[in-house]
Amino acid sequence: MNWxxxxxxxxxxxKIERGLSKNTVENYSFDLERLCLFLEQNAISVSPVQITQETLxxxxxxxxxxxxxxxxxxxxxGLKSFFNYLIFEEYRTDHPLELIETPRIGRKLPDTLALDEIDALIAAIDLATDQGERNRAMLEVLYGCGLRVSELITLKISDLFFDEGFIKVTGKGNKERFVPIAELAQKYIAYYKxxxxxQLHIQKGFEDxxxxxxxGGQLSRxxxxxxxxxxxxxxxxxxxISPHTFRHSFATHLLENGADLRSIQLMLGHESITTTEIYVHLDRTFLAKVVQEFHPRKS
Structure with a gap:
């Protein structure tokens, strides 16, 4: 396979999963085209899977x-995004640009959804259709458990531990974690099931x-x-918005209501607490409230 x-x-x-515009996709592609041109001009024959940090x-x-x-x-x-994609799809196991720092020129924090916006989205689902019951349950799980979209579509019936109030989630690198699930999400899953x-004719291999x-097959991202x-x-x-917006809102709302970062980290399945800090974009207002409430010398 070639570039x-x-x-x-x-x-x-x-285009499909990140919902980027045609112009943005073209800009990302242009970066890769420049890289391909450089390789061609310098007679370097190497695939995206094999290219090294030195060549980049x-x-x-x-x-x-x-x-x-x-x-x-x-x-x-843009190039880091491309190699992140290759790692995510398991074409590569290492990131050749991992040690290359991008100059800090400011970044736009992703949108979160307010609770009334989430309620409105779920209320807009047409429950007269079979897909409506399924979609309501899925959105409740996305927001209520903070799942990645890949974790949602691979969630299994055998991963549901409703008596204990948890679901087992298989995340990146096949790492498993247990995440609490609210009674409302449990109820909607039960309705759907x-x-x-x-009533579905379930395809072989997707019984669970x-x-x-x-x-009767697995949903796509x-x-x-x-x-x-x-x-x-x-x-x-x-x-x-995207499915990731629900995950981001889950973490942000927990933080704003007093949850600690370590608990959020465990529920999101982040290896590093630093990732969680960036993810929930800690703001100074919230941090000030934490100090006022918990520091022994607050006054």
Whole structure:
């Protein structure tokens, strides 16, 4: 397989799963095209799976004399995104740009949903359809448990421990964690299982998969994105949201209501607490309240 295969797969990911505009996808692709041109001009024959840190450093050094530092930062960020994608899809196990720092030029924090916005999205689901019962249960689990979309679509019936009030989640690297699940989400899952799922002709191999498509197979990540996008349009929501927005809102709302970072880290399945700190974008107002409430010399 050559660069074209990986680039086209990456473009589909950016468009369908991340919902990026055509222009943004083209910008990401342009970065990769410049890299491919550099390899061609220097007679370097290597695939995205095999390219090394040294080769990429050569490219970035050559680039530094041609473009503005801000453009360099954007291109490095774009290339890092591409290799993150390759690792996520298990084409690579290492990141060749891991040690390359991107200049800090400011970043836009992702949107979160307010509780009334989440309620409106769920209320907009058409429960007259079988897919409506399923979608309501899925959104409750996304928000109520803070799952990644990949974790949602692979959730199994055998992972449900409702008597204990937990679900078992298999995250990145097949690492398992237990996450509390609210009674409301449990109720909607029960409705879906009893009223919809048991009526499906389930495909072989998916007998234990909780959320299924109408053909009895596993849902795709793209389908979850489509469901949320349609509900967003239906409710007139102007924010740009995705399944990850529910996970981000889960963490942010817990933090704002007094949950500690360590607990949030465990529920999100983050290896490093630093990742959690960035993820929930701690704000100074909240931190001030924490000091006022808990520090022994608060007054």
């Amino acid at each position: 074209d295969f990986y680039i086209k797969s990456y473009q589909s990911y950016l 450093q050569q490219f970035l050094y050559a680039l530094s004399s041609q473009v503005h530092p801000r453009s360099q930062a954007r291109m490095i960020s 009893k009223g919809v799922r048991q 998969t909780l959320f299924l498509n109408r053909r 793209a389908m979850i994105f489509t469901i949320i996008k349609d509900l967003s349009l239906k409710t007139g929501l102007t924010k740009k």
